[in-house]
Amino acid sequence: MGRYFVKRVLGTIPMMFVVSILIFLFLHMIPGDPARQMAGKEATEQELVQIRQELGLNDPLPNQYINYMEDLFHGDLGTSYKTGLPVSEMLLGRLKPTIQLMFSAMIWSVLLGIVIGVLSAVRRGKIADYVGMFLAISGISIPGFWLGLVLIQVFSVNLGLVPTGGLDSWQSYILPSLTLGCSIMAVLARFSRSSMLETMREDYVRTARAKGQREWLVVLRHAFRNSLVQVVTVAGLQIGGLLAGSVLVETVFSIPGMGRLLVDSIAFRDYKVIQAELLFFSLEYIVINLIVDLLYGVLNPKIRYQ
Amino acid sequence: MPEWKETVRAPEEEAKGPVVQAQSKPKAFFKKFMQRRTAVAAAVFLLILLIITAVGPQLAPYDPAAPDYDNLLSGPSPAHVLGTDEYGRDVLSRLMAGSRLTLGVSLSSVIIGAAIGTVLGVLAGYYGGILETLVMRGSDVLFAFPDILLAIAIVAMIGPGIINVVIAVAVFTVPSFARIMRSATLSVKESLYVEVARSIGCKNGRILSRYIFPGTMQSMIVNFTMRVGTAILAAASLSFLGFGANVTEPDWGAMLSSGRNYIGVASHLVYFPGLLIFLTVLAFNLLGDGLRDTLDPKIK
Numbered sequence: 001m002g003r004y005f006v007k008r009v010l011g012t013i014p015m016m017f018v019v020s021i022l023i024f025l026f027l028h029m030i031p032g033d034p035a036r037q038m039a040g041k042e043a044t045e046q047e048l049v050q051i052r053q054e055l056g057l058n059d060p061l062p063n064q065y066i067n068y069m070e071d072l073f074h075g076d077l078g079t080s081y082k083t084g085l086p087v088s089e090m091l092l093g094r095l096k097p098t099i100q101l102m103f104s105a106m107i108w109s110v111l112l113g114i115v116i117g118v119l120s121a122v123r124r125g126k127i128a129d130y131v132g133m134f135l136a137i138s139g140i141s142i143p144g145f146w147l148g149l150v151l152i153q154v155f156s157v158n159l160g161l162v163p164t165g166g167l168d169s170w171q172s173y174i175l176p177s178l179t180l181g182c183s184i185m186a187v188l189a190r191f192s193r194s195s196m197l198e199t200m201r202e203d204y205v206r207t208a209r210a211k212g213q214r215e216w217l218v219v220l221r222h223a224f225r226n227s228l229v230q231v232v233t234v235a236g237l238q239i240g241g242l243l244a245g246s247v248l249v250e251t252v253f254s255i256p257g258m259g260r261l262l263v264d265s266i267a268f269r270d271y272k273v274i275q276a277e278l279l280f281f282s283l284e285y286i287v288i289n290l291i292v293d294l295l296y297g298v299l300n301p302k303i304r305y306q
Numbered sequence: 307m308p309e310w311k312e313t314v315r316a317p318e319e320e321a322k323g324p325v326v327q328a329q330s331k332p333k334a335f336f337k338k339f340m341q342r343r344t345a346v347a348a349a350v351f352l353l354i355l356l357i358i359t360a361v362g363p364q365l366a367p368y369d370p371a372a373p374d375y376d377n378l379l380s381g382p383s384p385a386h387v388l389g390t391d392e393y394g395r396d397v398l399s400r401l402m403a404g405s406r407l408t409l410g411v412s413l414s415s416v417i418i419g420a421a422i423g424t425v426l427g428v429l430a431g432y433y434g435g436i437l438e439t440l441v442m443r444g445s446d447v448l449f450a451f452p453d454i455l456l457a458i459a460i461v462a463m464i465g466p467g468i469i470n471v472v473i474a475v476a477v478f479t480v481p482s483f484a485r486i487m488r489s490a491t492l493s494v495k496e497s498l499y500v501e502v503a504r505s506i507g508c509k510n511g512r513i514l515s516r517y518i519f520p521g522t523m524q525s526m527i528v529n530f531t532m533r534v535g536t537a538i539l540a541a542a543s544l545s546f547l548g549f550g551a552n553v554t555e556p557d558w559g560a561m562l563s564s565g566r567n568y569i570g571v572a573s574h575l576v577y578f579p580g581l582l583i584f585l586t587v588l589a590f591n592l593l594g595d596g597l598r599d600t601l602d603p604k605i606k
Binding site for chain 2: 248281
C-alpha cells in the first residue's frame, strides 16, 4: 500500500515539472514583445525597458526559469501590472468565493447525479430511465453561461426569489451552484447508470437475487456498493474540472472569484496574474487527480497490486 | 494441391477482410441506426441545420446586417419571428447567417484537432516505444489543464479572434483523439488480419493506411461527433467571454454575449441564440450516442 502511494506521488512530479515549464514559457510564447502587448502602442521605450525588467525578460532563458521557480517556492508570484499588488495576495483574496462555490456545486451535483444514474439503471427501459437520461444528456449539452442567464432572468428578475449576482448570502449561492454543477450531475448520472448496469450483470448479484434477497437490498448492498469505486473516480475527475467551470459562472453571476480574475487579467493583458492563475488551476487539477488515484487504490485493492 | 491453394489464398483473403466486408456493412449499420429514434431525430435536425448553413443567406427573411431603427429590441412578432436586436436587425436572419460562422469554427477546429490527434495516436499505438511515450506524456500534459482552460490559456497567449479560437479549440481537441486512437490502434494491431498482412510482407505504410486506420474509424467517427458538440460549447464560451468572434458578427456565442446587456428588456436576445446552441450540441451528442451504440454495442 505504502509503495503504491509513494509511486503515485512521485509519478506526478515530472508532470508538475513539465507544466511549470510550459506555464513559465507562456510569456515567451506570446507573439511579439510581451512588454509592448502589456503597455500598448503608445508606451515609451523607457516604460518597455522597465516592464521587461519587472517580467525578468532580460536574463538568459534557463536563468529566468530558475528565478521563476525560486520565487515560486518563496510564494512570490510577481506583481500585477494593472493593480501593482503582489499576485499571491490577489489570488488569496479571490480564493474563498471560488472554493465555496465549488463545494456548493459539488454536493448537490454528485448526490443527484448518482441517484439519477442508479434509478435509471434499476428502471432500465422504463419512463424513469428515459427522463433521467434525457436530463443527463441535456445537462452535458447545455451551455453553462446560458443556463445561468436564464436562471437569473426567471428566478431573480421575474420571480425575485434569489439575488442576481454576488455572494452576499446563502441564497446567492443557489443559482451559481446549480449552473456550475449541472454538467457534473449529467456526467455522473450517465456514468453511474452504465456502471450499475455492468455490475448488475455480475454473478454475485444474480446469486443475491437467487437467495431471495429483496430487490432494493440487492441494488444497494451488492450492485451499488461495487459500482461505487468507479463512480467515485469519475466524480473526483469531474470535481477537478470545476475550477475551470468557475470562469464562466463567475463571469455570469459577477462573483469576485479566481475565474473572474482570470477573465479580467486576460482583458488587461496582466500576464503575471494570468500565469499565476494557470499554474494554480493546473496544479489543482493534477493534485485532485492524484488524490482520486490514491483513493481508487484504497477502494480497489486490485489496482494496488498491479 | 487444393489444400495448398487454400492455405495460400486464405491469408490474402484475410488481409483483404475489412475491404471486402465493407460492402455489406453500411446496410447493416443503417438498419441498426434507424432503430435508434433519438439519434435519427438528431441526424435529421443536423441535416436541416447543414442545409440552412449552406443556403442560409438566400432563405433568411431579412439581410442579417441591415439595421431597422424603427424596430429596436422588439420581441417576436409575425414580421420578425424571433424579434430584433439592439440595432433592429432580424434575430432569425442573424441566427441563420451565424450558423456558418459557429458551425464553421467548431467543425474546422475539430477537423484539425482530429487529424493531428489521429495521426499521432495511430502512429503512437502502432510503433510504440519513444514515440508512444512522447505522444502519451504530451497528451497528459495537455490534460493537466482542465476542460476549457486550455483553450482560454491559448487565447490569452495569442489574442482573441476567430482564427485564434479555431487554433485554441483544435489544440484542446488533439489529446482526446490521440488517446482514443492509440488505444483503438493497439487493439486493431493485435487482429489476425493485421498479423496476416504483415506476414505476407506488407510494408508499415500500407498496413497503417489499409488495415489499421480503417479498423480504428469507428472510434474516430464516434469521438468526432461527440467532440463537435464540445467544440461548439467551447467556441461559444470563448465568444461569450469576449475572446472569440467580434460582437458585431452573427456568431451565436457573440450574439448571446451582446444580448446579455439587454436581458432585462429583450430577453429573446439571450433565449434564442442559447437555445439554438443547446439544441445543436444536444443533437451532436445524441447522434454520437446513437453511433456509438450502433458501431460498438459493448460500450453503453
